[in-house]
Amino acid sequence: MNDIPVRVKSQPQRVVDGVSERIHGGALKPGDRVPAEPALMREFGVSRTVVREAMSRLQASGLVETRQGVGTFVLATPMASPLLSVGPRDIQVRQKLAMLELRISLESEAASLAAARRADAHLAAMRAALDTFDAQRRAGGSTTEADFQFHVQIAAATGNEYFQEVLQSLGNATIPRPAGAGSAAPTSPASTGARFGEAQPVLESGKAVTQREHEAIYEAIHRGDPASARAAMFMHLTNSRERMRLSLLAASAPKASIGD
Incomplete structure (x- = not known):
């Protein structure tokens, strides 16, 4: 039997997932400020570099924006359709x-x-x-x-x-x-x-x-x-x-x- 290696999330991805879950779950709403770097560092047990990489990923995904000298804030859900979402x-x-x-x-x-x-x-x-x-x-x-x-x-x-x-x-x-999966209509x-x-x-x-x-x-x-x-x-x-x-x-x- 083959040994299947356990795939562990990277440190930046752990932070990304943690913040994303709060945004999608409503704990962080549009306009809310994301916890500051020191708070995220303590919560996830990571370095400042890791937190900054995570924030860069969140910005790239359109979930947050960083305002220089102010902080990082949750963006409103974008109206544009994501890549390849065309029906x-x-x-x-x-x-x-x-x-x-x-x-x-x-x-x-x-x-x-x-x-x-x-x-x-x-x-x-x-x-x-x-x-x-x-x-x-x-x-x-x-x-x-x-x-x-x-x-x-x-x-x-x-x-x-x-x-x-x-x-x-x-x-x-x-x-x-087909729409209405399970319908008997052909x-x-x-x-x-x-x-x-x-x-x-x-x-x-x-x-x-x-x-x-x-x-x-x-x-x-x-x-x-x-x-x-x-x-x-x-x-x-x-x-x-x-x-x-x-x-x-x-x-x-x-x-x-x-x-x-």
Whole structure:
């Protein structure tokens, strides 16, 4: 059994997380002053340099601003949408394909890292997503949620929260899930757009192919083979981009009129 190294938060990140939790939890409200450097140093048992690095990270994330000679203050929640938060209905075909292109490079590396770092709990979560995907596929149901969860669990297995955050944002845009999940009302490709992992009429065998590709990724991660995991994910997402391209082209093609 592989020894999984314990990943410990850096000192600046501990301070960032502590202050962020107070802001998001309402203990620190917009306009409130963040505790001064000496107070944070005592609370977290860190140096002044660590506190200043943490404040720089909080400023970069838009949570606080530092006023020279006065202190650091909580900012109001920004109205602008964060990076990659655009919804699936608001992006064009070109953007969807471009996002999948980005996912190819990101998730290939994520799969490689997951193979090196995964714990038994990660493998169990991936296996559960794969089994749900297969059950839904065989029952003729939607496999979208299980597909999404499989990729999210691989990102989680990297141990790098930024992989998970970025990939989940990309997934939200390129793996749209139907509104009102669990509803019995059917949704058509025309109303929801092409879904990553969902077979369209022109690609009826798409789900079975996706299942086989997912299994190849899982097996490489399970046996701790980073190179094979990277290659399997690269092939899967490259194929997925082509499936999406064909599905989107089919959906946007002009319909033949009566008599044509």
